[in-house]
Amino acid sequence: TESRIRCPKLRQRIMSARDAAALIPSGVNVGMSGFTGAGYPKAVPGALAEHIRAAQARDENFRISVWTGASTAPELDGALAEVNGIQMRLPYQSDPLCRQKINDGHMEYMDIHLSHVAQHAWSGFYGKLDIAVIEVVGVTEDGRLIPSSSVGNNKTWIDQADKVILEVNHGQSAGLEGMHDIYYGTALPPRRKPIPLTRPEERFGEKYLICPPEKIIAVVETNAPDRNSRFSPPDENSQRIANHLLDFFSREVEAKRLPPELLPLQSGVGNIANAVMAGLNEGPFNNMTAFTEVLQDGMLAMLKSGKLAKASATAFSLSPEANEELANNIDFYRDRIVLRSQEISNHPEVIRRLGVIALNGMIEADIYGNVNSTHVMASRIMNGIGGSGDFARNGYLSVFMTPSTAKGGTISTIVPMVSHVDHTEHDVQIVVTEQGLADLRGLPPRQRALNIIENCAHPDFRPQLRDYFERACNSKRGMHTPHLLNEALSWHHRYEAFGQM
Numbered sequence: 001t002e003s004r005i006r007c008p009k010l011r012q013r014i015m016s017a018r019d020a021a022a023l024i025p026s027g028v029n030v031g032m033s034g035f036t037g038a039g040y041p042k043a044v045p046g047a048l049a050e051h052i053r054a055a056q057a058r059d060e061n062f063r064i065s066v067w068t069g070a071s072t073a074p075e076l077d078g079a080l081a082e083v084n085g086i087q088m089r090l091p092y093q094s095d096p097l098c099r100q101k102i103n104d105g106h107m108e109y110m111d112i113h114l115s116h117v118a119q120h121a122w123s124g125f126y127g128k129l130d131i132a133v134i135e136v137v138g139v140t141e142d143g144r145l146i147p148s149s150s151v152g153n154n155k156t157w158i159d160q161a162d163k164v165i166l167e168v169n170h171g172q173s174a175g176l177e178g179m180h181d182i183y184y185g186t187a188l189p190p191r192r193k194p195i196p197l198t199r200p201e202e203r204f205g206e207k208y209l210i211c212p213p214e215k216i217i218a219v220v221e222t223n224a225p226d227r228n229s230r231f232s233p234p235d236e237n238s239q240r241i242a243n244h245l246l247d248f249f250s251r252e253v254e255a256k257r258l259p260p261e262l263l264p265l266q267s268g269v270g271n272i273a274n275a276v277m278a279g280l281n282e283g284p285f286n287n288m289t290a291f292t293e294v295l296q297d298g299m300l301a302m303l304k305s306g307k308l309a310k311a312s313a314t315a316f317s318l319s320p321e322a323n324e325e326l327a328n329n330i331d332f333y334r335d336r337i338v339l340r341s342q343e344i345s346n347h348p349e350v351i352r353r354l355g356v357i358a359l360n361g362m363i364e365a366d367i368y369g370n371v372n373s374t375h376v377m378a379s380r381i382m383n384g385i386g387g388s389g390d391f392a393r394n395g396y397l398s399v400f401m402t403p404s405t406a407k408g409g410t411i412s413t414i415v416p417m418v419s420h421v422d423h424t425e426h427d428v429q430i431v432v433t434e435q436g437l438a439d440l441r442g443l444p445p446r447q448r449a450l451n452i453i454e455n456c457a458h459p460d461f462r463p464q465l466r467d468y469f470e471r472a473c474n475s476k477r478g479m480h481t482p483h484l485l486n487e488a489l490s491w492h493h494r495y496e497a498f499g500q501m
Ligand code: 0RQ
Pocket: 036, 070, 071, 092, 114, 267, 268, 269, 270, 271, 272, 293, 294, 360, 361, 362, 363, 364, 373, 374, 376, 377, 382, 383, 384, 385, 386, 387, 388, 403, 406, 407, 411, 412, 413
């Protein structure tokens, strides 16, 4: 087979993952590729974990900081977390071991809006980036890098790092070449120019990542699939949430607040998001577009059916079956999908201009519409804010979805006051549970509360919420956003003390 490393100079740097990992010393900041389980390095992180384990056996303290695009996989976050090899992690993770280390206090974690990461790194807010470890599909004759199944922050990591280690993954479809659009025109203020994007499918960048060959200290060849997690088939709750949302879209089209093809869709991660996409695939809307960060199975199916005309994202996150579908029909999908850097896929300026419909999951919402996407019972991180904030604040419509209860009905996801705030009431317009949809647009706080309690709360918790709200109103402490200070977080406390809100 033809070599994926067509540049002779770089062929000389081919080495084992073990030898490449040995080039990473303790204490450095390492920028890795990877976004929602796609395009992350498969071999060097595991080899590095082995080095760290050996160093620890010699009583040496060996830790690095890991910056990525978003979540990766057990081979990266899992392997390094297991050996306590990560000092500080940013900007998003969803790995069970990583989560445990963070919540046990053994790993620092900074949870950052995904659109902010690149500009913060250029500005030096996180310190110096020492090394980048980037998965690519191949290298052209003249040394340009063919990006993989995610772009994330790769452009920034390659630009910022002193040294670059490449993983060339033969397991990724060679047909990904040409799908990407890497924009090199961003700058720091005061030299910023408008981002020239007015439609999701527009291209105004390069098909390749650019890296001076002398920076590349190692090239490692791999042949391994992405995380490729399976999605569970839509359950009843997800189905109901999707139906409420589809009815809402139909009413909005009728009221001429949305065009018949809707507006570019952003869809978050998880099963509810997939169920909504499945619903849209069966629904009445045609010629839709997507301006999103992650492209899951649901959107791939919509592209195949023709319901979705074009999609822009920064990463795939596909099941094994969907990944095969992509590889087998890569020319079809390359005409319809653009993969961009996450600073562009999540750019507030562009999201606002396009009028994106933001659809994201949440952990809990309070009666006034503040949303917690990240922390269980105030303190324990689940994943991170990811791109939900980029899209929620700047979208044309911002929707948050969740089942009305969690953990077998012991937790109400509608609470008097959220235990952590990611999206303030100002950024939240629509709240949907399987019970119904609360349209908060144009409503002042007390009407928002009634709307959320009556439409979204589970009937088992609705009387308790009404009671809280009525007593808060009667307390006459402040009638704009009434609360009872000694009870606002009592539901969470009750859950921790007695296992039931
Ligand atoms: O945990 O499996 O241990 O029971 O949270 O909940 O219902 O499976 O929902 O997978 O859609 O995730 C907010 C986490 C929802 C996700 C969140 C527990 C629940 C379960 C997962 P178990 P579900 P989902 C684009 C946009 C932020 C990032 C984002 C998320 C687990 O949507 O990470 O939007 N969002 N990015 O039991 C205690 C509650 C709970 C609760 C749920 N109120 N209290 N536990 N759970 N609600 C992508 C990127 O940015 C990359």
